[in-house]
Amino acid sequence: MNYFFKIALFLFSISSYSQSFTEKQIDSLLLPYKKNEPGLSVRVIKKDSVLYSKSFGLSNLDYGIKNSDSTVYSIASIAKQFTAAAVWVLIQQGKLSLDDDIRTYFPEIPDYGELITLRHLFNHTSGIRGYHTLMYLSGFDYDKEYYDNQTVLRLACQQKNLNNKPGDKVIYSNTNYNILALLVEKISGTNLDDFLKTNILKPLKMDDTFVRVSHGDVVKNRAVGYQKNVDTFIYNVTNKLSYGAGSMGSTVLEMTKWANMLNGDVPEFKDLSKFLQTQELLSDQSLAKYARGVMLDTYKGYKTISHSGYGFGGQTQLITLPEEKIAVIILTNLQSINPTPLSYEILDVLLPVKETEANFIEKNSKITHSLKAFIGDFKEVNSDMKMTFTIENDTLKAKGSFGKFPMPLVATETNKFVRLNSQNVKYDFTKTKQADLIIYFGGTPFYFKRANFIKPESVNIKDFIGNYYSEELNTTYNFKIESNELILSYRNNPNIRLFPVQLNEFGNNNRTLYRFSTDKSKLFLSSDGTVKDIEFNKFVD
Numbered sequence: 001m002n003y004f005f006k007i008a009l010f011l012f013s014i015s016s017y018s019q020s021f022t023e024k025q026i027d028s029l030l031l032p033y034k035k036n037e038p039g040l041s042v043r044v045i046k047k048d049s050v051l052y053s054k055s056f057g058l059s060n061l062d063y064g065i066k067n068s069d070s071t072v073y074s075i076a077s078i079a080k081q082f083t084a085a086a087v088w089v090l091i092q093q094g095k096l097s098l099d100d101d102i103r104t105y106f107p108e109i110p111d112y113g114e115l116i117t118l119r120h121l122f123n124h125t126s127g128i129r130g131y132h133t134l135m136y137l138s139g140f141d142y143d144k145e146y147y148d149n150q151t152v153l154r155l156a157c158q159q160k161n162l163n164n165k166p167g168d169k170v171i172y173s174n175t176n177y178n179i180l181a182l183l184v185e186k187i188s189g190t191n192l193d194d195f196l197k198t199n200i201l202k203p204l205k206m207d208d209t210f211v212r213v214s215h216g217d218v219v220k221n222r223a224v225g226y227q228k229n230v231d232t233f234i235y236n237v238t239n240k241l242s243y244g245a246g247s248m249g250s251t252v253l254e255m256t257k258w259a260n261m262l263n264g265d266v267p268e269f270k271d272l273s274k275f276l277q278t279q280e281l282l283s284d285q286s287l288a289k290y291a292r293g294v295m296l297d298t299y300k301g302y303k304t305i306s307h308s309g310y311g312f313g314g315q316t317q318l319i320t321l322p323e324e325k326i327a328v329i330i331l332t333n334l335q336s337i338n339p340t341p342l343s344y345e346i347l348d349v350l351l352p353v354k355e356t357e358a359n360f361i362e363k364n365s366k367i368t369h370s371l372k373a374f375i376g377d378f379k380e381v382n383s384d385m386k387m388t389f390t391i392e393n394d395t396l397k398a399k400g401s402f403g404k405f406p407m408p409l410v411a412t413e414t415n416k417f418v419r420l421n422s423q424n425v426k427y428d429f430t431k432t433k434q435a436d437l438i439i440y441f442g443g444t445p446f447y448f449k450r451a452n453f454i455k456p457e458s459v460n461i462k463d464f465i466g467n468y469y470s471e472e473l474n475t476t477y478n479f480k481i482e483s484n485e486l487i488l489s490y491r492n493n494p495n496i497r498l499f500p501v502q503l504n505e506f507g508n509n510n511r512t513l514y515r516f517s518t519d520k521s522k523l524f525l526s527s528d529g530t531v532k533d534i535e536f537n538k539f540v541d
Contacts, residue, residue: 025349026052029342033057038226038233038334039067043252044346047265047325051350053252059223059333061233072208072222072249073331076309076316079211079248080177081262081276081293082196084122086184088275088292089199095187102126105183108157118183120166121176122292123280127162130173130530131155131242137512137527137534138473139491148241152178158472163382163532168283169434170290170445171530174245177293181244192243203268204257209250211243219249223333225313233334236312246311252329255318259327262294262305262320277305284432295443299344299424300351306442308340317343319442326350340442344424371396374429378437379451382526382533384499384507387437387448398427401509446529452502459500461486464516468523468536477523477536488514 026044033039039057043050055067090096098119103109109116112127120126131152140147156175163171181192188195193211201209210219226233241247250258261269262276276294279287289296297304302321309316317339320327328346330339371391378387386401396417397406409417415429426440435447464486468477477490479498486506488496498506498514506514512527523536 022349023052026346027054029345029349030054030056033337037061038224038332040330040332040334040337040339041067041069041071041073041252042342042346043069043256043329044350045256045259045327045329046350047260047263050256052346055252057334059221061224061226067223067333068221069253070208070221070251071331071333072219072251073316073333074223074225074246074309074311074314075248075250075255075318075331076246076311076314077174078255078307078309078316078318079243079246081307082200082211082248083177083180083184083192083244084276084293085200085272086192086196087118087122087180088272089195090184090187092271096183098122102179102183105186106153106179108153110157110160112162114162114166116166118180119280121180123288123290124170124172124176125164125167125280125282125288126173126176127164127166127168127171128156128173128175128179129159129163129532129534130528131175131178133528133531134159134473134534137525137531138475139493141492142238142240146239149178149182149244152242153182158474160472160535161533163530165283167280169447170282170288172290172444173530177245178242179244184244200269200272204261204266206250206254206257209254210248212247212249213241213243215239215241221251222249223314223331225311225333225335227313227335238312246309250331252331255329255331256327259318259320259329263322263325263327265325284434289440289443289445297424297440297443299347302351304442306343308442311335315339319343319347321347321351324351341422344422377451377453378448379453379501380511380529381435381447381449382513382531383511383529384501384505384509384513385511385529386451386453387439454500454502456500463520464506466520466538467541468538470525470534470536472534477525 030042033056035057037057041055042052044052053069055069055071057067059065059067059071087096099117102116102121103111116126134155152175184192184195191213193213196211224235226235260266262273264270264273276292277296279291279296282288294305294307303323304319304321306319313335314332315335315338316332317330328343330343332339374396375389375391388399390397390406396409398409399406408420409427410420411417417427419425424442428438436450437448439446461481465479465481475490477488480487486498488498496508498508501507501513504516511529515524521538525534525536526532
């Protein structure tokens with residue numbers, strides 16, 4: 001046998017074994033996903049090579065159709081980077097500028113005394129409140145009431161205040177991207193779907209990717225999105241037509257092409273890749289981790305570009321490592337499947353082992369900290385979510401409102417930690433005017449301040465009963481007492497139990513905070529960490 005042929009055969013055998021081993025490792029991560037339920041598609045690439053591509057479960061329970069790599073899923077908030085790409089085209093054409101005042105195009109948006117530019121919309125630093133949270137707080141009925149991008153714009157125009165001074169901090173808000181979608185359509189004279197197909201999707205040969213801008217269109221291989229309901233599954237029939245922040249469909253095959261573009265491997269769109277990854281300086285001169293439709297972060301020393309998505313009937317995750325030319329794409333049609341932690345577990349299979357867990361702990365334990373400085377209670381800004389830090393066996397541990405067990409943390413720098421078993425979750429105790437603690441999940445910031453929680457028995461809840469009205473939400477909140485508890489009712493949301501948080505504050509244990517003025521004449525409503533201080537005034541019937 002030819003010597004060189006033997007060498008080639010040997011190298012091929014090693015490569016095949018390695019790929020087979022990788023496939024088996026990823027298979028083991030996906031064992032929980034059943035064949036006869038809604039599921040997911042997973043595709044892992046390294047530049048031009050497909051390292052893994054499999055689908056699990058059914059795209060349609062009525063007809064027993066299986067998920068595949070050509071199944072069209074909702075990509076949810078991953079859509080934001082496509083909207084950003086559409087704006088990039090208009091900037092390239094000289095029709096828009098990053099520093100344009102948005103009120104130039106939408107003069108109906110209130111003048112808050114602060115300049116809001118396209119840059120602020122891209123990286124969620126505009127301070128404009130998120131419309132989903134506003135609709136929830138107003139008692140909007142998603143099953144019966146219609147809304148579209150014009151509804152979103154009108155709701156934004158009703159708001160008398162911003163969450164923050166533009167450029168101060170990243171507060172994720174879908175409204176930013178709905179406004180960008182409206183801007184693309186106003187300047188281009190065509191809908192966002194047609195504009196993207198002409199300028200971005202067709203050149204990338206993403207022929208099955210689209211924005212849903214109308215009802216009733218036939219979509220071949222479409223996955224139905226499901227929620228688990230006790231021992232069965234339900235799907236949602238929606239008449240909403242808001243888009244720009246979501247409402248796109250694609251496949252893992254086509255998202256592979258997009259991931260390669262993000263990694264800089266599509267010459268025609270290298271400038272777009274750079275544009276999407278451009279970070280802006282915040283007012284404190286730190287870089288925003290949210291760039292333009294994508295989040296930038298690091299994982300185990302590797303730069304990452306990522307975005308997740310969440311909606312009725314499914315979650316999504318796209319993460320790339322541009323230096324390694326690796327991408328993991330996970331699209332699901334079952335809302336309870338969380339693909340984000342799964343994507344990092346897959347990366348753990350692929351990435352070269354730089355150091356063992358023991359070495360990681362030993363190395364980082366040398367970072368000197370007085371752990372006692374970090375213990376105590378914290379509360380999320382604009383939310384009632386709690387976070388408590390304790391020390392156990394010389395290890396700092398964190399437990400949040402929704403956590404079952406305290407999570408061990410390991411120091412990485414002065415005042416900075418990561419979760420030992422989820423290093424994409426980072427804790428920064430560097431105190432700023434914005435927060436005493438920022439927790440990053442894959443780059444998305446959540447802001448916390450130290451808290452002094454009070455005992456329920458110390459609160460005279462009779463002081464808080466009454467009716468409060470908000471012009472911004474056009475909604476009345478009624479507070480009453482039942483069984484020695486403060487109970488809130490408002491449109492389509494009766495009998496919500498409230499719990500004392502700090503002085504003159506109550507929460508619903510679901511990231512909504514009700515803060516009363518000292519004289520109880522006003523209520524300031526915050527929620528989800530993304531909506532701050534909507535004002536209500538007390539009135540007498």
